[in-house]
Amino acid sequence: MDKALADQLDRYIYKLREASRSLKGSRSVGEIKTKHDNAAIAMKSAEDFLVYCALIQFVRRNIGSLSRPSCVALVSVPSHWPLSDVDDAAKIVFNNAKQFKICLHPTSKHRRGWEIDAAELLALDKLIIFVQAGSVVHEDFELAATVRDRLHLCDAGHVRALSKLRGCGVLSDDQVAVIAQQPSERMEAIFRRGQPASRAAERLVDGRNKPTVRPAQQLDLSKGFGEAGVWAKELKRDVQDWRDGNLPWSEVDKGCLLYGPPGTGKTRFAAALAAECGLHLEAASISKWQSFKDGDLGDMLKAMYRAFDAAREDAPSLLFIDEFDSIGDRSKFPSRHETYSTTVVNALLECLDGIGDREGVVVLGACNHPQKIDPALLRSGRLERHVEFPLPDAVARSEILAFHLPSLSEEPALKEIGARLPGKSGADIERLAREARRIARHENRPVTVDDVRARIQVPAPLDxxxxxxxxxxxxxxxxxxxxxxxxxxxxxxxxxxxxxxxxxxxxxxxxxxxxxxxxxxxxxxxxxxxxxxxxxxxxxxxxxxxxxxxxxxxxxxxxxxxxxxxxxxxxxxxxxxxxxxxxxxxxxxxxxxxxxxxxxxxxxxxxxxxxxxxxxxxxxxxxxxxxxxxxxxxxxxxxxxxxxxxxxxxxxxxxxxxxx
CATH class of the missing domain: 1.20.58.760 (Peptidase M41)
Structure with a gap:
C-alpha cells in the first residue's frame, strides 16, 4: 500500500507538469518537487503529510492559473490548522522555489497597519497567500487575487493513507469523519506509530455522541416568551420552507439578539429553539473565546473562527453566543485595550458577514445590556432582529411553574401563586420549584401546592x-x-x-x-x-x-x-x-x-x-x-x-x- 500510494502521487505530479507544459505561453511549474518519499513525510509529521496531500489537490484544481506568467492565489486554511503547518508542507511541495513566493497572511490588522508589505509581494510574478479562514484579508490582495480556493484538509483518502503509512490500521467512515474535525495538534496523538488510530477515533466518537440532558428542549416556545416566542415560530416556518426548497436562505433571518435581565431564560430558550427547529446547537460565549489557551489575540480569534466553522460544518445549525455585550463598542474602548478589542470586533463582523458561505447558520446572541454592543454588529445582515426578553408576567410565571412541576400543571392555584411572584425571573421560579420538590422528596411523597406556597417569601404587611x-x-x-x-x-x-x-x-x-x-x-x-x-x-x-x-x-x-x-x-x-x-x-x-x-x-x-x-x-x-x-x-x-x-x-x- 505504501509503494502504491507513492507511485500514485508521483504519476499525479508528473501529469501536472505535462499539462502545464502544454499550455501556450505558460511558464514551467517544474519547481514542484516530483521525487518524494511519502512514507518519510508521513513518519516525520502527521500534520505535514495531510497538508502536503491537500496542497497537491490544490495544485491539481488550479494548474491552469498557476501555470500562467502571473498569478496571485488566495488560499483559505481552516481555522483549526495553524498557518505554520501549511508553510512547512508548502516548502516540501514547491521545494523552496524562487518562482513561487509563499506568504502567510497575518490573522489581524494592528492599529499601526498591516505587518506585511503588500506592494513588495505583489511585485512578484507568482504569489500564493495562505489566510486563516474568517480573518480579515489585506485589501490589495483581495483586489489582485486571480485564484481563490480553500485548502481541503483531512480528506478521507488522505486520512486513511496516513493511518496505513504509520501502521495505525484501518478506519471506518465515522472514525475518519470525527478525526477530520480535530485540530492539527491532535494528529500526532491520534496517529501514534504502530498504534491503532481507531482506538483514539472511537474515544472521540463516544465523546461526540455522549447524550446530554436538555430539559429546555421540552419548552413550549409559544408560552411565556412574548415577542421571542413569535419570532421563534416565524423562524421555524422559514427554516422548514428552506429545507423543502421553497425558500432561499437569503429570505431567512440571519441572526437575532435577545436582551433582557439576568435569569429570564435566554440560554434555555436557545436550546429549546434549536430543538424546535431541528437545528444543531453550537453554544459559545465571549468569555469562553477569551479564555481559550493563553487568551491572547490569536487564541481569541482562533476560538471564534472555530465556533463559526463548527456551525457551518453542522448546518443547518444555531450558533448561540452568550454574553454578547462583552464584545464591546469600538468607540468606547480604553486606549490600552483598543488594538486588541477593535481587532476582535472587526473579526466578529467578518464572521457574521460570512467570508465563506453561511447558509444554514442562524446566529443568536444573548445579553443583558444591548447598549454596550457596537452598532455595526446589530445592523441588517448581521444580528438584525432585536427581541426584548423581559421578566415574565403573572401568566408566564404560572406557566413556568407548571413546566417545572408537571404533576401540578392542572392546579388552578398555580395561577394565584404566579401572580404573587412579581419581579421574579424564570431562574427564580425554577429554584422555587426545585425547593418544593426537595420538601416532598425528603418526606417521600409527591409534591403539592402547599410545598410551593411554603417556599414563597411573603412580603411583610404594611402598617x-x-x-x-x-x-x-x-x-x-x-x-x-x-x-x-x-x-x-x-x-x-x-x-x-x-x-x-x-x-x-x-x-x-x-x-x-x-x-x-x-x-x-x-x-x-x-x-x-x-x-x-x-x-x-x-x-x-x-x-x-x-x-x-x-x-x-x-x-x-x-x-x-x-x-x-x-x-x-x-x-x-x-x-x-x-x-x-x-x-x-x-x-x-x-x-x-x-x-x-x-x-x-x-x-x-x-x-x-x-x-x-x-x-x-x-x-x-x-x-x-x-x-x-x-x-x-x-x-x-x-x-x-x-x-x-x-x-x-x-x-x-x-x-x-x-x-x-
Whole structure:
C-alpha cells in the first residue's frame, strides 16, 4: 500500500507538469518537487503529510492559473490548522522555489497597519497567500487575487493513507469523519506509530455522541416568551420552507439578539429553539473565546473562527453566543485595550458577514445590556432582529411553574401563586420549584401546592403609616401625570400585602399610564416626563418633610428613569446648555462616569432639581386634592380610570358612592 500510494502521487505530479507544459505561453511549474518519499513525510509529521496531500489537490484544481506568467492565489486554511503547518508542507511541495513566493497572511490588522508589505509581494510574478479562514484579508490582495480556493484538509483518502503509512490500521467512515474535525495538534496523538488510530477515533466518537440532558428542549416556545416566542415560530416556518426548497436562505433571518435581565431564560430558550427547529446547537460565549489557551489575540480569534466553522460544518445549525455585550463598542474602548478589542470586533463582523458561505447558520446572541454592543454588529445582515426578553408576567410565571412541576400543571392555584411572584425571573421560579420538590422528596411523597406556597417569601404587611406614605407617593405621580396631559391613567394601586398584593412589579404601589407614542419630542415633553417621574418623591417631601428610599436604589426606580432622560436631553438632543451631540457618551451602567464629567453632571443635576421643584410646587398648589386621593387609595387600595375622575382638579362634586 505504501509503494502504491507513492507511485500514485508521483504519476499525479508528473501529469501536472505535462499539462502545464502544454499550455501556450505558460511558464514551467517544474519547481514542484516530483521525487518524494511519502512514507518519510508521513513518519516525520502527521500534520505535514495531510497538508502536503491537500496542497497537491490544490495544485491539481488550479494548474491552469498557476501555470500562467502571473498569478496571485488566495488560499483559505481552516481555522483549526495553524498557518505554520501549511508553510512547512508548502516548502516540501514547491521545494523552496524562487518562482513561487509563499506568504502567510497575518490573522489581524494592528492599529499601526498591516505587518506585511503588500506592494513588495505583489511585485512578484507568482504569489500564493495562505489566510486563516474568517480573518480579515489585506485589501490589495483581495483586489489582485486571480485564484481563490480553500485548502481541503483531512480528506478521507488522505486520512486513511496516513493511518496505513504509520501502521495505525484501518478506519471506518465515522472514525475518519470525527478525526477530520480535530485540530492539527491532535494528529500526532491520534496517529501514534504502530498504534491503532481507531482506538483514539472511537474515544472521540463516544465523546461526540455522549447524550446530554436538555430539559429546555421540552419548552413550549409559544408560552411565556412574548415577542421571542413569535419570532421563534416565524423562524421555524422559514427554516422548514428552506429545507423543502421553497425558500432561499437569503429570505431567512440571519441572526437575532435577545436582551433582557439576568435569569429570564435566554440560554434555555436557545436550546429549546434549536430543538424546535431541528437545528444543531453550537453554544459559545465571549468569555469562553477569551479564555481559550493563553487568551491572547490569536487564541481569541482562533476560538471564534472555530465556533463559526463548527456551525457551518453542522448546518443547518444555531450558533448561540452568550454574553454578547462583552464584545464591546469600538468607540468606547480604553486606549490600552483598543488594538486588541477593535481587532476582535472587526473579526466578529467578518464572521457574521460570512467570508465563506453561511447558509444554514442562524446566529443568536444573548445579553443583558444591548447598549454596550457596537452598532455595526446589530445592523441588517448581521444580528438584525432585536427581541426584548423581559421578566415574565403573572401568566408566564404560572406557566413556568407548571413546566417545572408537571404533576401540578392542572392546579388552578398555580395561577394565584404566579401572580404573587412579581419581579421574579424564570431562574427564580425554577429554584422555587426545585425547593418544593426537595420538601416532598425528603418526606417521600409527591409534591403539592402547599410545598410551593411554603417556599414563597411573603412580603411583610404594611402598617398604616407606610401604607399612607405609599398612597401619597402614587397620588403624586397620578396628579402630575394628569395635570401635564402626559397620558391616560388606567389605574392607581397600593398593596398592603394582606388583602392586596403586587402582581406586575415588586413594589408597594403602582400608577399605570398609557403614554401614546411620539414621532418626535420637544424639550418640554422631556421635562414633563422627568417631572412625572419625580412627582412621587416630591409628594412625600411635601406632606412628610422627607422622602423614602423607594424612589431610588434600582434600575426601575423613579430617580434612575429621570436621570437617564436628563442625560439624553444633554448629550443626544441638545436640550442642555450646549448644542453638542454625543450619543452614548456616558456609560449608564457605570455611575462613576457621570461624576467624572463635571459639566454634564452639573447640567443633569440642574435639570433634576428644577423638575423636582416644579413637581413639588404643582402638588403644593393641589395639596387638598393630593390628600383626598391618597385617603381614597388607603381605603380602596385600587382606583381605575372611571373612579379617578372625581379626584382630578376641577372635577364636579359628586354625591355618588365610590364603586368598589
Amino acid at each position: 398604616a403609616a407606610t401604607l399612607h406614605r405609599t398612597a401619597v407617593h402614587e397620588a403624586g405621580h397620578a396628579i402630575v401625570t394628569h395635570a401635564l396631559f402626559i397620558g391616560k391613567i388606567e389605574r392607581v394601586e397600593i398593596y398592603d400585602n394582606v388583602h392586596s398584593f403586587a402582581t406586575l412589579r415588586d413594589a408597594n404601589g403602582l400608577t399605570v399610564t398609557e403614554i401614546p407614542p411620539r414621532e418626535f419630542v420637544t424639550r418640554w415633553d422631556m421635562m414633563k416626563m422627568i417631572t412625572m417621574h419625580l412627582a412621587g418623591a416630591a409628594a412625600e417631601d411635601l406632606v412628610f418633610g422627607h422622602r423614602a428610599n423607594w424612589s431610588s436604589g434600582t434600575r426601575e426606580s423613579d430617580l434612575f428613569k429621570a436621570t437617564i432622560l436628563a442625560i439624553k436631553m444633554v448629550t443626544e438632543y441638545g436640550f442642555g446648555n450646549s448644542l453638542y451631540f454625543l450619543p452614548n457618551s456616558v456609560d449608564i451602567e457605570s455611575a462613576s462616569k457621570l461624576w467624572e464629567d463635571l459639566p454634564l453632571r452639573d447640567e443633569v443635576t440642574e435639570i433634576l432639581r428644577e423638575q423636582y421643584q416644579r413637581a413639588r410646587d404643582m402638588l403644593d398648589g393641589l395639596r387638598p386634592t393630593l390628600l383626598k386621593l391618597a385617603d381614597a387609595l388607603v381605603k380602596e387600595r385600587s382606583l381605575d380610570a372611571v373612579q379617578l375622575e372625581r379626584y382630578w382638579p376641577g372635577a364636579a362634586k359628586r354625591t355618588s358612592v365610590l364603586r368598589q
